[in-house]
Amino acid sequence: MENWRNVVLACVLSLLVLFGWPYVANHFFPPANPPATKIVDGKSVPLPAPGATPAADAPAAIRARAVVLKESPRVAIDTPRLKGSINLKGARIDDLVMVSYRETIAKNAPPVRLLSPGGTVDGYFAAFGFSGDGVAAPSDQTVWQTSDTVLAPGKPVTLSWRNDVGQLFTIKLSVDENYLFTIEQGVANGSANAIAVRPWSLVSRTGHSKDPDSWTIHTGPIGTFNGSTNYSVNFKDLDEGEAPRFNSTGGWLGFGDKYWLTALAPDQSKAFEAGFRRGGTDRYQADFSTAPVVLQPGKAITTKSHFFAGAKEVAVLDAYKKHQGFVNFDRAIDWGWFIWFEKPIFYVLDWLFKLAGNFGVAIILLTCIVRGLMFPIAQKQFASMAAMRAVQPKMKEIQERYKDDKQKMQQELLALYQKEKVNPLAGCLPILLQIPIFYALYKVLMLTIEMRHQPFVAWIKDLSAPDPMTPLNLFGLLDFAPPAFLAIGVLPILLGITMYLQFKLNPAPMDPVQQQVFSIMPWIFMFIMAPFAAGLQLYWTVSNLLTIAQQKWLYSRHPGLIAAEGKA
Known part of the structure; x- marks a missing residue:
């Protein structure tokens, strides 16, 4: 009965996270740019830019831009980055497009218009x-x-x-x-x-x-x-x-x-x-x-x-x-309080992009660098996890012996940790160190124009937008656009699978509620991460794969730990 109650509690908590997260995220962590493509018949098709300036003859225009531009004498603006004109009536710079940037990823997309005369849309x-x-x-x-x-x-x-x-x-x-x-x-x-x-x-x-x-x-x-x-x-x-x-x-x-x-x-x-x-x-x-x-x-x-x-x-x-x-x-870019950390991440990522020529590859290289720098910490985490596996039989014995006296149970567990020289929180350090890196990458992908409309491979044409390919419409073969909440792309699915495999290599928590939460967590994160930039999903998935490979390698170097796990 107690285990069943724990399972129900874990499910309720998971549902609260799953359905409550969108409201929290929209305020504190807005999702990625609007999708740049959609998948039709298994192929990426560019989408129009939401809210883009209508053409001069569009019904939404107050007055046609072309007509307004001809109503007064003008001086042309001609630079490598800007095209437009200055209105001699009123001494206004009111006609400007940025030739280096396009409204969408389509080859024939118009350049982004920044300035437009008064009286036009x-x-x-x-x-x-x-x-x-x-x-x-x-x-x-x-x-x-x-x-x-x-x-x-x-x-x-x-x-x-x-x-x-x-x-x-x-x-x-x-x-x-x-x-x-x-x-x-x-x-x-x-x-x-x-x-x-x-x-x-x-x-x-x-x-x-x-x-x-x-x-x-x-x-x-x-x-x-x-x-x-x-x-x-x-x-x-x-x-x-x-x-x-x-x-x-x-x-x-x-x-x-x-x-x-x-x-x-x-x-x-x-x-x-x-x-x-x-x-x-x-x-x-x-x-x-x-x-x-x-x-x-x-x-x-x-x-x-x-x-x-x-x-x-x-x-x-x-x-x-x-x-x-x-x-x-x-500071025109809203880096926030952690500019001292976010800008170095941007510089490294930008350097890797110029080196590799592909932004997705740059993210993968950054992930490898981060995991490499954290390898010594990960080794300590692994040692702590192994030690925790070894003492789990003793922990379970203490929990059974003092199940009616929670205070005494905690005292005995602390004494056991001191005696065996293990720290149950040591395994959390790599996760805590990953949080500022992940947040910095989130800000870089969300804010910096250098990442806008950067492709990776195949269907991923914009790493600053969510993964557009979802199995819910058979990868675009069905003429059906699932709701954003359910439109889980391939990368979020891979993220959930790799997170599940990573958790399976970690020692199982003794608390049944924690066990249920950890078993459901990868699939919750699959939904949570679906609206975020594909670049973030790629970073996390590759990080999970590297962690799995690292854990497998460490187990191969220390086969005795597997035996200890079996005894546990």
């Missing part, structure tokens, strides 16, 4: 201007004159506009080979009176980020002020009427998606006032301005700032932090 742009006292400043309707028709690396463009009283405003734009625009805003006072003028810059976007904002991955408003990166402001705060403002010297602010970023970076040596706000219908703004400067007649002033618009590539962000002095710019 997903309007998203940066604007630059001036305000002040005694100034007839340009407005969002002002059409600027341009010094050239193309902005490219090494070929800056200057926009200019003069008002009726002789005050000249200029905006000189430069761009590098990656994603950084340099903005030099100038004012020359050709009037007869002194003026007070202040330049400003803003980023405006329509709607929330299409990437979820969670406990482990922040998307939305982001910035660094007074040396500290702020992840606490989100779109919901702005929806509720909050408009946080910050005063800082050095820093930056903007909007971050999982992989993309727009950020304004003022002169890092000067004080500025900045913040976020909501304006109009479903529009959000990040802006900054510097203190007003008084210009006497005949005087001029120029202020310099930067605008980043592109992919959050680790090396690029690190370089801008180092060479441009942007404080904490690498």
